[in-house]
Amino acid sequence: MATQKNPLLNLLLLAFALGICFAGLEFFFRTTHWLGARASWARPDALIGWGLAPGRGYFYPHENPSGIYFDVNRFGYRDREWTEEKPDGTFRVAVLGDSYVEALQVDHGKTFLALAEKKLSQAAGRKIEFMNFGRSCFTQSEELLVLTRDILKFKPDLVIVFYYAINDIGDLAPPTALSLMRPFYEELPDGSLKLDTSFNKTRAFKMKTWLNPFKKRSTLISLITERFIIFERVKQAEQTGLLGSDPDAHESLRAYLSLATSTPEPQYVKNYRLSKRLLSEMARTSQAHQARFMLVNIDLPSYLPEVAQKFKSVNPTFDPDFFDQDLAVFAAKEDMLFLGLEEPFRQKAQALGRPLHFKYWDAIGIKGYWEYGAHTGHWNEDGHALVADQLVEKILPLLAPEAAA
Template sequence: MKVKWPSPVLLVLVSLILGIGLFEISVRILKVHHNINPFWRYHPIIGWSQVPNLRYEYLLNGEKVRVVFNSKGFHDVEHSLEKPLGTRRIVLVGDSFSEALQVNLEETFFRRLEKKLNQRGTDKWEVINLGVGDFGTTQEWVAMTQLGLKYSPDVVICQIFPLNDICNNTIELCDLCKSYNDHYRPYFVISNGELRLTSAQPLRNLLRRYFAAYGVVEHAILKGKGRKLETDFERRYTEGIQKMGLAPLGPSLYTYVPDQEQPEVVAKGWRVTEKILEKMNSWCKERNIQFIPVVIPFEACVGAKNWRSFASGSSPPMIQDYPEKRLGRLFDRLGLPAVLLKEPFERNIDLVLPYVGGHFNAEGHRVTAEAIYSKMVEIGLVTTKT
């Protein structure tokens, strides 16, 4: 009897599947990770996080800064998932202002806030930082709902930086926000009046999430492109802002332009951002969690003199406090106890300026902690010691 062997095509196909499967198993067993950059690692839920347990030191303006990431990959101390008896918890979501790599951990506003609450208030408080650099509000929503809820928070603080949050929240502006991470980030889009979660690369994002080997290979290919990748990125940015009518200001600065002068894509980004914040508030309210938005001012917007120097002759003209006024109207409508940092920063302008690499110096963190603490006392979240 003649034996019928499988066709060569079938053998090749089976071998290929087995090879891919073995590669996937090896990657998972060996825990091979691919870092988006030296500090951020791909994260299947939030897009990226810092590298867990990474520690390093560097000099900033002649001063040594020690950076410590916890086992979850956040710039913070360790926190148990189970809330200690008698403790009230705050979960912080935000971008690089919350990541706060420009100061030592004990100088950050969230560690200062925890210390202040425990020194001045009658309750025991714990502040848990889930902030990661380059995050947009969509990622902060995902971090809050998928990671933050596990800590059983009593309060959620959402740190907002309008200068780039609007861009980072707009899928049409993918690759135009001066970020190499846009293809990894989740986006919300408005569909039939409701927010729908998606990504700029749905298929590739699916593969990244469920097949570790795909992410490793993709990263190796992109890394191999080196300088060409940077050149292509700059070309897409230049072509994109021209095509969308975002020259000469670029998508970030157009967030400061009056409504009637805004390109439609920026106006859309504002609408998406407002809808996300409204969704975050509703989600928190359903769970009896107090939601507190904190709005960070762009350095050039702190003080009239700085603004004149920065924005004089801008075409179209920009409005110094456009984000604060627009977000303020939203927060008033929602009845939210927001913290708008522009005013307290201007009262302390000689201390909080200059920023460090576009971010808070130690005094900026101190003023931020004090402003949040004052708001919490004002709305009755904190009972001060007599």
């Protein structure tokens, strides 16, 4: 009888030891945030891939040396709580974009949204409410869906989309996207848009949905799954040829950078055209609901003269102001307000003599595509302050009595 009990006893002892080990590791990672460990704030979303888990506080350990604690409101966005009913006399501004709008790298009060809201309220003498609908990795596909599903019910007076060419163009189509766990639009020959959300039928999405409750409760499980996602994206970047050594004179500027040269890649030309089509759809949808529409082009690394020169050394036809200029023309044709950030960032960086972005990729040793084709990190506090000032200057005329009339 004793020998029959021993295997069971051994299994129980092993399970107990593993449980103690897991609990110890969980406590260590939860308290130290080593390797960027933190509880997951994501939740699966069958329409847009994923969103922020609502009604909780989280910790973002990257970029800002002190780390940032942030809250997600009951609607699933990084902001204070909102009322669906718009208060009388309030001018509502709904802001869409990727991680630059989500802005987990700075405290809420130092984001461009909070700063612009405060300055505009003081200058206009009325209540201005900025609403943050940003989420990491958004493209125009998700933004159009969020606009119609989440934003319009709040009756915004102005919808702003922050455009980031580095991600928005490549991630818009399956051949160039770093993740396929997302919706994709296709423009049909008759000009209509066809939405593909087949990702939510895949085994990977179902597994992600199953794992999500464990990720939200365990820092260790969240860390393991996050590292796996990074591994998958790096592998996809390698397959698309976007991860490797710096470009040199024997190579060419690729991906979104090629659009700013005389030899653009055909797939990115197609993606960029679709991106504009989706922006037009967002503008028309906003205007149909009595909201103005503004397009903001986020600065690219080439706002720095030394980076622009680096790109020109590879392809002399590279134009560092291409997206600001091209999108300005596009916005004018589509009756959109437009704000380009390339030149303001260039001037401010030169005046301050210091960067307007965090230095993150350098710190963790990621090279290749991320080194020459993307920023070293998101906007720091100086960057957010500059964006706020630019928005105030652009929006304030809309608040004048004659403009409101």
